[in-house]
Amino acid sequence: MHVVSISSQKGGVGKTTIALNLGLALARAGTRxxxxxxxxxxxxGLSLGLADRARAGIAEVLTGAETVQKTLQRTRDPNLAVLSVGRVDPTTVAGFEDALTRQGAIQQILEAVKNEGYDLMLIDCPAGLGKVTTRAIENATHVLSPLQAEPLALRSVGQILALVDRIRATKNPKVEFLGFVLSMFDRKVPASLDVAETLWSKFPPGVVLDAIIPRDEAFLEASLRGAPISLMQKKPPPLSRRFDQLANDILDRINTTEKAPAEDDTPIPLLV
Ligand SMILES: Nc1ncnc2c1ncn2[C@@H]1O[C@H](COP(=O)(O)OP(=O)(O)OP(=O)(O)O)[C@@H](O)[C@H]1O
Ligand SMILES: [Mg+2]
Known part of the structure; x- marks a missing residue:
């Protein structure tokens, strides 16, 4: 099973939106x-409209109140299941994060999930490169990083690459950086284009994935309705095609890295 950690140094860049819509696109492409x-x-969980936080999830698994198997939630797509975070009282977030990052905790969840026959697991990380994100990457096979197309985002590029490099050198030699995915891209805003051009010109080809997620009001509407974009209309809107393309890019990359382990181990040059 491939484990893709969706992580970014900055918050609010589209991790959850991408996790949700990419998950659905992968499932539609036949990936369990x-x-x-x-x-x-x-x-x-909220974006999916899963009955608020009444449903048990990772928090309950960590306390031993539930098993992973019992907390897996099926969706309308037989290829897509969800393991939500469960009931975390806002006053006990630190305790939840301590439990989740305890040595072996994430590993145990992954072990339990491995028996369920999924091809790929997507992890929607919290904002930042703190201990939860670090642990997620230590247990992942791949990292995908959404990047908002705005000038400040360039500063965060080096930080996640450095973190992945450090984890590869210490805890998880197998983890691969899949790439940055440009999110909330607005072609009418010159700064957006500048950022994209800088990324494309300064990095080796492929560090920034080809699929770009545009800025679109539909995402706001979708999150209000608790539904991924492609479920909003019977006929899939063009936006959902972006996620199909992203899913294809990612599956291609995962398969390529599997067949031919990267010979070139030189770190990706940092921008900042
Ligand atoms: N492509 C987009 N176009 C317009 N709005 C978007 C787009 N992607 C995400 N949004 C909106 O931006 C906000 C932040 O997105 P999201 O929650 O996906 O980011 P995040 O990285 O998961 O945030 P956090 O770091 O807090 O977890 C949400 O209100 C979401 O609906
Ligand atoms: Mg989020």
């Missing part, structure tokens, strides 16, 4: 996908 969230905010 498990969507998980390690973010105590529980935005993923």
């Amino acid at each position: 996908t498990l969507l998980t969230e390690f973010d105590a905010q529980g935005s993923l």
Whole structure:
């Protein structure tokens, strides 16, 4: 099972939106996908309209009150299941994060999930490169990083690459950086284009994925309705095609890295 950690140094860049819509696109492409969230905010479960926080999830698994098998939630797509964060009282977030990052805790969840026959697990991380994100990457096979197309975002590029490099050198030699995915891209805003051009010109080809997620009001509407974009209309809107493309890019990359382990181990040059 591939484990893709969706992580970014900055908050509010589209991690949860991408996790949700990418999960659905992967499932539509025939990949048995498990969507998980390690973010105590529980935005993923909320965005899916899963009966608020009444449903048990990772928090209950960590306390031993539930098993992983019992907390897996099926969706309308037989290829997509969800393991939400569960009931985390806003006053006990630190305790939840301590339990989740305890040595072996994430490993145990992954072991339990491995028997369920998923091809790929997506982890929606909380904002930042703190201990939860670090642990997620230590246990992942791949990292995907959404990047908002704005000038300040360039500063965060080096930080996640450095973290992945450090984890690869110490705890998890297998983890691969899949790439940055430009999110909330607005072609009418010159700064957006500048950022994209800087990324494309300064990095080796492929560090920034080809699929771009545009800024679109539909995402706001979708999150209000608690539904991924493609479920909002009978006929899939063009936006959902972006996620199909992203899903394809990612599956291609995962398969390529599997077949031919990277010979070139030189770190990706940092921008800042
Ligand atoms: N492409 C987009 N176009 C317009 N709005 C978007 C887009 N992607 C996300 N949003 C909106 O931006 C806000 C932040 O997105 P999201 O929650 O996905 O980010 P996040 O990285 O998961 O945030 P956090 O770091 O807090 O977990 C949400 O209100 C979401 O609906
Ligand atoms: Mg989020």
